[in-house]
Amino acid sequence: MSEIYINSIKQISAQKPLTDEWFDAPVRYSENYVRAIDPDFRQYFAPNVARRFGKILKRALVVSQKALEESDVTNPDAIITGTGLGCIENTELFLDKLVREGEELLNPTQFMQSTHNTISSLIAIEAKCHSYNTTYAHKGISFECALQDALLQLQSGGIKTALVGAHDEMTPAYFTLLQKAGFLGQANQTFAGETAVAMMLTNQKTEKSLCKIENVEKFYGNVETWRAASLQVSDIDYIMLGTNGVAETDRIYYENCQKLFPDIPLLQYKNIFGESYTAPAFGVYAAALCLKNGKIPDFLEQRAKLVPPKRESEEQRQNAVRKILCYNQLENKNHTFVCLTSKNLTPKK
Amino acid sequence: MSKILITGMGIVSAIGNNVQETLLSLQEKRSGIAALHYLQTSHTEFPVGEVKMSNGEMKKMLDISDNVPTTRTALMGMLAVREALCHSGFDAQLFEKQGVDPFLRVTGKRVALISGTTVGGMDKSEQFYLDFLENDTHNAYISTHDCGACTEMIADYFGIFSQVDTISTACSSAANAILLGAELLKSGRADIVVAGGAECITKFHLNGFNTLMILDKKPCRPFDTTRAGLNLGEGAAYVVMQREDSTQTKSLAVLSGYANTCDAFHQTASSPNGEGAYSAMKSALENANLQPQDIDYINAHGTGTQNNDASEGVAIVRLFGSKIPPVSSTKAFTGHTTSAAGGVEAVISILVLQHDFIPENLNFSEKIAALPFIPYVGAKKISPLRHILSNSFGFGGNDTSLIFSKA
Numbered sequence: 001m002s003e004i005y006i007n008s009i010k011q012i013s014a015q016k017p018l019t020d021e022w023f024d025a026p027v028r029y030s031e032n033y034v035r036a037i038d039p040d041f042r043q044y045f046a047p048n049v050a051r052r053f054g055k056i057l058k059r060a061l062v063v064s065q066k067a068l069e070e071s072d073v074t075n076p077d078a079i080i081t082g083t084g085l086g087c088i089e090n091t092e093l094f095l096d097k098l099v100r101e102g103e104e105l106l107n108p109t110q111f112m113q114s115t116h117n118t119i120s121s122l123i124a125i126e127a128k129c130h131s132y133n134t135t136y137a138h139k140g141i142s143f144e145c146a147l148q149d150a151l152l153q154l155q156s157g158g159i160k161t162a163l164v165g166a167h168d169e170m171t172p173a174y175f176t177l178l179q180k181a182g183f184l185g186q187a188n189q190t191f192a193g194e195t196a197v198a199m200m201l202t203n204q205k206t207e208k209s210l211c212k213i214e215n216v217e218k219f220y221g222n223v224e225t226w227r228a229a230s231l232q233v234s235d236i237d238y239i240m241l242g243t244n245g246v247a248e249t250d251r252i253y254y255e256n257c258q259k260l261f262p263d264i265p266l267l268q269y270k271n272i273f274g275e276s277y278t279a280p281a282f283g284v285y286a287a288a289l290c291l292k293n294g295k296i297p298d299f300l301e302q303r304a305k306l307v308p309p310k311r312e313s314e315e316q317r318q319n320a321v322r323k324i325l326c327y328n329q330l331e332n333k334n335h336t337f338v339c340l341t342s343k344n345l346t347p348k349k
Numbered sequence: 350m351s352k353i354l355i356t357g358m359g360i361v362s363a364i365g366n367n368v369q370e371t372l373l374s375l376q377e378k379r380s381g382i383a384a385l386h387y388l389q390t391s392h393t394e395f396p397v398g399e400v401k402m403s404n405g406e407m408k409k410m411l412d413i414s415d416n417v418p419t420t421r422t423a424l425m426g427m428l429a430v431r432e433a434l435c436h437s438g439f440d441a442q443l444f445e446k447q448g449v450d451p452f453l454r455v456t457g458k459r460v461a462l463i464s465g466t467t468v469g470g471m472d473k474s475e476q477f478y479l480d481f482l483e484n485d486t487h488n489a490y491i492s493t494h495d496c497g498a499c500t501e502m503i504a505d506y507f508g509i510f511s512q513v514d515t516i517s518t519a520c521s522s523a524a525n526a527i528l529l530g531a532e533l534l535k536s537g538r539a540d541i542v543v544a545g546g547a548e549c550i551t552k553f554h555l556n557g558f559n560t561l562m563i564l565d566k567k568p569c570r571p572f573d574t575t576r577a578g579l580n581l582g583e584g585a586a587y588v589v590m591q592r593e594d595s596t597q598t599k600s601l602a603v604l605s606g607y608a609n610t611c612d613a614f615h616q617t618a619s620s621p622n623g624e625g626a627y628s629a630m631k632s633a634l635e636n637a638n639l640q641p642q643d644i645d646y647i648n649a650h651g652t653g654t655q656n657n658d659a660s661e662g663v664a665i666v667r668l669f670g671s672k673i674p675p676v677s678s679t680k681a682f683t684g685h686t687t688s689a690a691g692g693v694e695a696v697i698s699i700l701v702l703q704h705d706f707i708p709e710n711l712n713f714s715e716k717i718a719a720l721p722f723i724p725y726v727g728a729k730k731i732s733p734l735r736h737i738l739s740n741s742f743g744f745g746g747n748d749t750s751l752i753f754s755k756a
Contacts, residue, residue: 079611085495086517095471095553099478103391103556111557112616112744115467116496116517121745124613130628133611133747134525137469138515139497145514152532177481181491220504220513333501334513 004154004201005209005343008070009285010063012036012196013273018066023289026272026299032185033175034274036194054089054113056169057122059196064123064163070208071200077159078132079120080150082142083167084277086116088174119167132159141218142166143197143281144328144336148216150201160204166197166281184275188245193274197281199288205343211291214339221333233261233325233339238296240267240287240326244275252332261325266302280328284338287324291342294321352593353531354600354756357437359429360696362584362683363398367432372700375708380682382568382580390552395564397550398582398684400425411506418489420470423502425585426547429692430462430503433543437589438598458540461512462504463530464587465522465546467688469496471553499547512539517688519743520650521609522546523586524691524751528607530590540595545587545692554687555581561617569653569685570712571678572662572724579652582684586692588699602699605736605754606637612746618656623664625748626650630668630738633750637736641669644752645734646707648694650742651678651724652685661740662720675725681711691741691749698737698753705733 014029015022017039027037036059041050044062053061060081068074085091094110112118117135124133132153136145143166150162170184175192179185184192201213215233239257243250243266257266267290273282290296322345326338360367363381364374374381381398388399407424408415411431470493477487492498496515504510512533516525523546530542548554558564558581565578591598610632612625619626634641650661658678665673679697686693701707710724735755742748 083517084497094557095475095478098552098556099475103552103559106556106560108557108560111560114557115519115744117467117519117743117745117747118616120518121611121613121616121747124611124746125615128613130611130613130624132609133518133613133745134529134609135517135747136515137496137517138500138513139495142497142515149529149532152536152538156532156536173482177491180481180485180488183492218512218514220510221508 001155002157002203004151004203004213005205006211006213006288007200007202007206007209008067009197009199009210009288010066011285012038012059012063013282014193015272020289022272023297029191031191033192036196052109054087056087056089056167057113057119060119060123060165060167061126063196063198064165067163067198067200068127071202073161073200075127075129076131076161076163078150078153078162079123079129080134080146080162081120081165081167082136082146082278083116083119084137084139084142085168086137087113087118089169089171090114092171092173140277140330141328141334141336143278144216144218144338147338148218151213151216154201154203160202162201164199164201166195166278168195168276168278170194170276186246189275190244190270191274193276193279195276195278195281197285209343210288212341212343214341217337219335236261236264236323236325237321238265238267238324240269240283240324242270242280242283242328243268244270252329256329267296267300268302269300272299280326280336283326283328287326287340290321291324291340296321350535353534353604354591354593354596355588355602355604355699356591356596356598356600357433357589358601358696358699359432359436360586360693361400361425361428362686362693363400363582364682366402368696371696372704375682375697375700376706378709378711380568380711382684388550388552390555392555392559394566395555396568396580398580399550400583418493419502420493420499421472421549422466422469422547423499425549426464426499426503427506429545429585430507430543430587433587433589459511460509460541461533461539462500462510463514463516463526463542463544464500464503465516465526465688465691466496466499466548467517467519467522468548468551468554469499470494471551472549475552518747519745520687520690521741521743521747521749522688522691524741524749525609527588527604527691527695527751528609528749531604531607534590534592542590543587544590546689547585548583548686548688550581550583563654565653568712569681571651571653571680571710572658572717573713574715574717576653576655576658578654579680580684582686584683584686584689584693586689586696588695600756602702602756603754604751606633606639606752607750608632608636609749612748614746617744619660619742621660623660623667625746626661626664626740626742627667629748629750630664630740633738633752637752639736639752642672643736644674644738646674646701646737647676648698648737648739649676649678650740651680653680657742659719662717666721673722675707676722677708677710677725679708694739694741695751698739701737702734702753702755705731707731
């Protein structure tokens with residue numbers, strides 16, 4: 001089976017867009033709902049195009065283009081998108097008018113841009129890319145569904161490059177709805193954010209490669225039942241968790257970690273990037289950057305839960321960031337595991 | 350490589366609430382397109398392919414209490430998945446009696462549910478949208494809105510699934526679900542896959558298609574020169590898939606090839622040369638290791654819009670040249686079931702293989718001048734069918750072709 005690498009990742013989020021500067025100087029927020037910091041879209045789109053596309057589409061196009069450029073791939077073998085809610089802004093505009101003003105005089109552009117697959121297909125139209133193109137929309141594991149599809153095809157040799165995206169926008173009205181539903185804006189919860197992440201997966205290691213991607217596993221139902229048979233990971237240095245400050249959610253994370261992978265130091269990312277259905281893409285991004293840089297920034301460490309790594313020699317201390325397992329769960333029902341390793345780590349014989 | 354077998358199937362659509370009714374409707378040429386009955390909308394001018402059951406009737410069939418929040422899409426999905434599982438040897442009685450899954454309990458197998466949908470729980474969202482915003486009377490339906498919620502409602506009804514995925518590629522969603530199912534089986538990540546799609550008719554969809562001016566006020570006429578748009582349909586259809594080396598279950602058909610490509614032309618229109626459609630069909634043939642002449646029937650996407658049928662027709666001519674096998678669209682039977690279409694037409698394709706008949710392309714009267722072929726209208730004698738190509742093309746040029754072969 002081929003080794004698969006992540007060769008570039010680009011993001012637009014609550015952090016400074018299209019850079020990794022947050023790694024050294026993160027922006028912190030005290031609000032419960034934060035829109036993404038957009039780059040100057042005029043640099044990327046003609047004014048008439050910029051007006052036509054919704055926020056989620058503009059962000060997706062820009063991060064995709066940047067991820068392609070950085071990895072020197074112009075025509076990927078697959079474009080695979082994960083999005084929990086799809087183009088919710090246009091969906092809402094169309095629905096609002098339909099409900100309030102009746103079934104006449106509705107706007108076709110809003111309908112065209114309301115479907116989830118608009119994102120992936122628009123990226124393909126812009127990149128003139130006729131290859132495999134698909135979209136996953138499964139709540140908080142949408143990104144991992146997309147990532148697993150890419151990995152399956154890369155590992156089988158069916159494709160050599162895949163552009164994998166994670167995209168969700170959050171409107172004020174939908175924030176209020178999801179607050180009522182208990183997903184966002186709860187007591188002590190990290191802010192509700194927006195996600196635009198594009199990453200290039202390939203079977204070629206380059207100087208720019210951030211890390212290797214070993215495995216993506218998804219489980220539904222009782223995680224322990226499936227774990228024994230299917231999830232074999234050893235020598236994990238850190239676990240990147242989707243903890244979000246909600247006591248009940250975090251308790252599930254900590255308990256499952258203790259059962260599955262006891263005494264491994266824990267990391268977090270939602271304190272920096274916020275909560276959204278595709279936020280787990282930031283977990284993978286943050287972990288990939290830690291592996292690339294060979295260090296963990298303080299603000300990613302879960303101090304209260306920090307277990308000191310059991311290292312012995314000086315050499316081991318210097319190479320202490322070699323394998324990070326990203327664990328995401330929803331209501332203790334959906335569980336996903338993404339295993340990343342340092343790009344220079346050679347597998348044990 | 351071990352073959353991917355279809356070992357069960359289930360369907361709910363305008364032409365029947367199960368596989369048997371579907372077969373009879375196809376053979377007896379009974380369309381399910383009719384005036385609107387269940388959906389409340391001011392657009393009563395459009396005929397549709399509604400499933401002939403109310404939500405209450407479906408809940409009764411599924412033994413779900415009236416006060417459980419659920420959506421029409423999920424209910425149709427549960428009915429179709431239940432039929433598919435039973436068909437495949439799933440012991441429903443044991444399940445109901447003991448509340449455990451016979452597959453898992455006996456074998457410890459990994460069972461995946463992969464479902465395609467686009468508007469998910471929109472039927473309830475459009476009904477309760479103002480309540481969501483202004484009061485707390487229907488908050489339970491906020492969480493049933495998204496696509497993933499629909500898949501999980503179906504999964505939780507059975508409680509046997511170890512992995513769930515939701516695909517949303519518009520009208521090719523269910524076909525892509527079946528494609529992913531094959532990949533999961535081949536990679537060994539799943540032992541049994543239930544894949545397909547579900548979508549109910551909503552005001553959102555009906556109005557959306559209406560703004561694009563692609564709904565016909567008369568019954569749709571795929572591949573006819575007078576065609577003037579599609580009839581919206583609804584339904585759910587799923588197949589059970591297993592690797593040949595991991596099952597003793599009798600197979601109904603083989604999924605011998607598949608491909609997903611992108612037209613990359615326009616957000617809602619297909620390219621004039623049918624590039625995406627052409628490459629999806631061509632790559633599916635390559636994937637199946639078959640030649641164009643091996644295909645005995647094409648179940649076309651054939652929505653009845655000017656654009657789709659012209660583009661798909663050109664793509665068929667490009668690939669098959671002068672030897673075009675019988676082509677028909679079954680959308681004049683079922684309406685365009687959007688995200689479910691790939692599943693509905695997979696079930697129809699398998700029925701065709703099992704019973705050696707070709708569903709007639711209803712409502713055809715006049716050939717499209719630019720195309721050298723007419724769709725199948727029942728004249729030709731049918732010899733045993735070996736391989737069938739089924740097309741599902743979605744907005745954004747998400748084009749997928751599946752090839753089913755005789756078991």
